[in-house]
Amino acid sequence: MxxxxxxxxxxxxxxxxxxxxxxxxxxxxxxxxxxxxxxxxxxxxxxxxxxxxxxxxxxxxxxxxxxxxxxxxxxxxxxxxxxxxxxxxxxxxxxxxxxxxxxxxxxxxxxxxxxxxxxxxxxxxxxxxxxxxxxxxxxxxxxxxxxxxxxxxxxxxxxxxxxxxxxxxxxxxxxxxxxxxxxxxxxxxxxxxxxxxxxxxxxxxxxxxxxxxYETASDYANVPSITLTKVNNHQRLYQVAFLEGEVLHYTFNGGAEQTVTYDETPNGDGVYVWSNNPSYDPNYDGLVEDPCEAGTLEAWTTSGSATSEKATADVSNDIIALPATTAKIVNVNEGYGKTYQLIADNADVTLKPQLFISYTFTPADGGEVLTGKDLGTLSEVTVPSKGTLELTTSAFGYGSTNSTVENNIKYTQSADYNFAHWTDANATAAGFTAASSNVTGKFADYGRYFGYNAADSSKIVYNEIPYFIKKSSEFTDSVLSAPVVFTATPSVNVNLYKGIGLVLDGKKGDDGSGSWISSLYLKVNGVKDDDIVLFSQTNNYGSSSLHPLVNSLEEYLACDNAPVTDVIPGADLTSGTGFGLYRISNALARIQVMSAGAKDPNGIKTVNTVSETTVANAPVYTLTGMRVNNLAAAPAGIYIQNGKKFIKK
The missing domain is CATH 2.60.120.1160 (Jelly Rolls)
Incomplete structure (x- = not known):
């Protein structure tokens, strides 16, 4: 076998x-x-x-x-x-x-x-x-x-x-x-x-x-194996393997019969290399332009008086075209800015060669052209504006394939549930109740805020997390609906950890059988089919720390420390269960709903108007670039306005 x-x-x-x-x-x-x-x-x-x-x-x-x-x-x-x-x-x-x-x-x-x-x-x-x-x-x-x-x-x-x-x-x-x-x-x-x-x-x-x-005293000839090992444009290489004591016989397209003994194989190991290229040169490693033949290769062995059955291979000389690279949206900004994950799948390509991706992004407004080459599958490219993303899949000896993505849909943020940075007022309005004490050791992995002492370069550890609680059975308000897939009562707590987000309080045995509470599924209300929903989470399974080094607990609480990890089309959420929290292993930091505008017609340029912004009403951002919509309700910490840092106490 x-x-x-x-x-x-x-x-x-x-x-x-x-x-x-x-x-x-x-x-x-x-x-x-x-x-x-x-x-x-x-x-x-x-x-x-x-x-x-x-x-x-x-x-x-x-x-x-x-x-x-x-x-x-x-x-x-x-x-x-x-x-x-x-x-x-x-x-x-x-x-x-x-x-x-x-x-x-x-x-x-x-x-x-x-x-x-x-x-x-x-x-x-x-x-x-x-x-x-x-x-x-x-x-x-x-x-x-x-x-x-x-x-x-x-x-x-x-x-x-x-x-x-x-x-x-x-x-x-x-x-x-x-x-x-x-x-x-x-x-x-x-x-x-x-x-x-x-x-x-x-x-x-x-x-x-x-x-x-097993060994036998009588003559016996085994069927050789024929394996395609290399593709180079029209040329194909095959390995034909047979056992010691046997003689290999082969023909191609009914031509003259050829024989090879075990000792005549290149390495003396019974593996013969055959090519459909009459001018095949084993020492040439460039692209082959020679005319090569298509047809049927037949091989069999003899040993003494025994002859094996024939093995056959259908030999093609077509240039094998590679699959087109697809672009999956993995992040969306307001406007036309998006991050695409480039996917080139070699699963159905003969011999599964390593695929390389090249891209060219041409902005519609005549701005700087962005390029990249020799990227692997799952690489990401961020485009800042409306334009055309041209992609090429290539591999040595195969036919390259081009594809195009029109980045012409503008998005605006229509909802933002930034759980990691909810204020006390946000939590209360959503039906959460402040815990009577801070978490210190119940969830050790989530209970470690690492700070940084500039004086001696040592770490500072903040072990207490302010948090709020809401029962999973109570997720029926207008903010989120949450059909809960549990096999048993009681309902478990959903904890809102300040600076982290929603974490399911699911412990072993909560379902009465000794197994883990598996998931709490959240579905965002009011999502349209053409919306894109961004889920930002932190996977904490088995880790010892979630956090960057910061100067204070207040500064940490202002950090945007959970990246976008799931991007789900609205059409997939309208009837499904949406995003699942898995026991205590991951934290849901943020949900953003990005609503799509109409595609811009080709040939029509949008005229941008510039409005004057005063110092007093300039937008405020965290140190990580997250816009703060309500500074009064934001926690104490360091913020940026008009390019200058300031401290809110």
Missing amino acids: DFESSTSVPDGWHAPTNESWLKVTNDGYSNLLAFTPGVTNDRSCYLWWGQDLVNGAGTSAYTVQFNFSATAWGNNHTSSEFAVVSCAAENTLKKSALNANYRAKDANWLFDLTQLDANHGGNAASASGDQVFALNGDTASTVTLTAGAFYTVTLNIDTVARTVDYAVATGTGESVTQGTYQLPEGVSPIASGIDCLAARYSADHRFDNISVS
């Missing part, structure tokens, strides 16, 4: 919790299987081939081999596992291994790598870097594996002696570990599948080149 000809997940593979977490992908070299559970707790997948495969061969010695890698470990748990199992029934595997360590639940396994935590000789959880694994349940015998590196596991199993000779090697063949494991009595020596447990949060585990084999 090498996935090269797979367009979907092959039979035998399952992810019981969510089958969509298993996908055939391409890492730029070959197709392989990826297991990506996403932001979840520990989750498992498995490959089942059953015991009949070995039993039916009538042999006492056989080999199991596979390649595996972790593009990313779990970044919150250290509990990943890779196991070759020997249970007799698939439902036993599923029951024993579902989202848990297989070795801890069932004795029928032939080889096991279990990740160790920091308390048992391992490393701290991290998506990247090295992690330590126990060999076959022995914490005194370990191997260190690196994220992103591929490893080959080879197991030579003797069913009579009940031994497993194991070896783990790097992708270049260097030994990581090897030894012999004696199977305990009662454990089946017949391999039936592979189980994988991915540790909590964003793990990405991959598999390739899985085989169960």
